[in-house]
Amino acid sequence: MNKISISGSAFEIGQQLGEFGREAWHQKLTQTALWQTVTAMKQGEQTRRMVAQVQAQFPQIWLELEGLASGLQAPLDEVFAWNCRGDLVRSTSDGCTTVAGQRGDGALIIAHNEDGYPQLRGDCALVHVTPDQGMGFISFAYPGSICGHTFAINDRGVVNTVNNIRAMHRPAGLPRQILARAALNAATLDEAMTLLTTSPRAGAFHHTLGQMGDSRLFSVEATGSGCSVRQLNALFTHANHLVHPGFTAIDQVVTDSSASRQQRLDEWQKGQTGLDESAANAILSDQHDAVLPIYRLSPQDPDEENTLATAIFIVKAKEVEWQVFTQDREQAILQGAVTE
Numbered sequence: 001m002n003k004i005s006i007s008g009s010a011f012e013i014g015q016q017l018g019e020f021g022r023e024a025w026h027q028k029l030t031q032t033a034l035w036q037t038v039t040a041m042k043q044g045e046q047t048r049r050m051v052a053q054v055q056a057q058f059p060q061i062w063l064e065l066e067g068l069a070s071g072l073q074a075p076l077d078e079v080f081a082w083n084c085r086g087d088l089v090r091s092t093s094d095g096c097t098t099v100a101g102q103r104g105d106g107a108l109i110i111a112h113n114e115d116g117y118p119q120l121r122g123d124c125a126l127v128h129v130t131p132d133q134g135m136g137f138i139s140f141a142y143p144g145s146i147c148g149h150t151f152a153i154n155d156r157g158v159v160n161t162v163n164n165i166r167a168m169h170r171p172a173g174l175p176r177q178i179l180a181r182a183a184l185n186a187a188t189l190d191e192a193m194t195l196l197t198t199s200p201r202a203g204a205f206h207h208t209l210g211q212m213g214d215s216r217l218f219s220v221e222a223t224g225s226g227c228s229v230r231q232l233n234a235l236f237t238h239a240n241h242l243v244h245p246g247f248t249a250i251d252q253v254v255t256d257s258s259a260s261r262q263q264r265l266d267e268w269q270k271g272q273t274g275l276d277e278s279a280a281n282a283i284l285s286d287q288h289d290a291v292l293p294i295y296r297l298s299p300q301d302p303d304e305e306n307t308l309a310t311a312i313f314i315v316k317a318k319e320v321e322w323q324v325f326t327q328d329r330e331q332a333i334l335q336g337a338v339t340e
Helices: 010-027 033-039 045-057 059-072 076-082 118-123 176-183 189-198 256-269 277-284
Strands: 002-008 097-102 108-116 125-131 137-141 151-154 158-165 204-211 217-223 226-231 236-238 306-315 319-325 334-339
Touching: 002 010, 010 059, 010 118, 010 125, 010 137, 033 076, 045 059, 045 076, 059 076, 059 176, 097 158, 097 204, 097 217, 097 256, 097 277, 108 158, 108 204, 108 277, 118 306, 151 306, 158 176, 158 189, 158 306, 176 189, 176 204, 189 204, 189 217, 189 226, 204 236, 204 306, 217 236, 236 256, 277 306
Parallel strands: 002 125
Antiparallel strands: 097 108, 097 236, 108 306, 125 137, 137 151, 151 158, 158 204, 204 217, 217 226, 306 319, 319 334
C-alpha cells in the first residue's frame, strides 16, 4: 500500500489526492457499473441540492473537491457525484468490519477491516494530510474520493472508523462522505459526535469513535432517519448494517456477507472478556466461513469487496498507537503514533 504526505490549501490537498488517484480513476473506476449509475445522476435534483448545501456549509471541503477534480482531470460534477455514491444509491461496494473494546490496562482498542473494490488493492494509500486551514490527519484513501470515510486519526488523537450502511431511506441532506471528512476537523470527541449526529444527512454510516485522553468509546449509527449513539462499556462488533436496538427495523439492505460476518462476530464475542490488538487482528483475519469470511480475499466475493487494509488503533491517555496490515497478517506494513 502506498503512503503519501500532502499539504497546502484545501484546493491543493484535493489536487494532490486527485493526481495520486488519476490512473485508477480513468482505468478502473470509470469502468464499474456503480460509477456509470452514479454519474448518470450528476445533474439530478438531489445532486444539485447537495452541491448547494456543501458549498454553503463546508466551503473548504468544496474547494478540496474542486482540487480533486482538477488532479483527476475529470469533470467536477462526476467527481462530486462519485463522492455522493452512498447518498444517491442504496448499495455500494464498501463493506467493512469493526471491533472495539478495552485492553486489560485500560487502553481502548478500535480495529477495522477496510473492504472495497478488489481491483483497487494497489491503488489506495495511507495519506498524511497537513492543511493550511483545519486539522491535520492520517487517513486511508481511495482513488477519486476525499478522505475520512474509511479509517482515520487526526492530530488531536480523534479516531474514526467508518462502516457502510445500505439504508433505503436517503432523504434530502448532506452527503455522508462530506460529513465524515468534516469530522476530521474536530478537536474533541464530543465535537465529532455532534457534527455526525446533528447535521441533516442523506446517506447512512456507522462510526466508531475514540480520542486520546478520553476514556469513552462510542458507536454511532447515523442515518437520514435519525441517529443512535451507544457509549461502549463492553466489547462491540459491527459488520456494516444497523445493529443498535431500535434501529434494526429501519429499512436497509443487509447482504449475505454482512449478515455472515456479524453472525461470526457475535459467536466470537461470547468467548471474549476483553480485547487486545492480537485478538482484534485474529478476528479481523478470520476465514471460518469459507464462502463469506470476515477477512475477504475472493475474486468472486458477492459484494465485489475484498479486505484492502486492516487498521488497529490503541487509544491511551497521552498517545494513540496505530498499525496497518495488508496481506501479511503478522507484520504491519505501516505503523506510528499520535501524541500530545
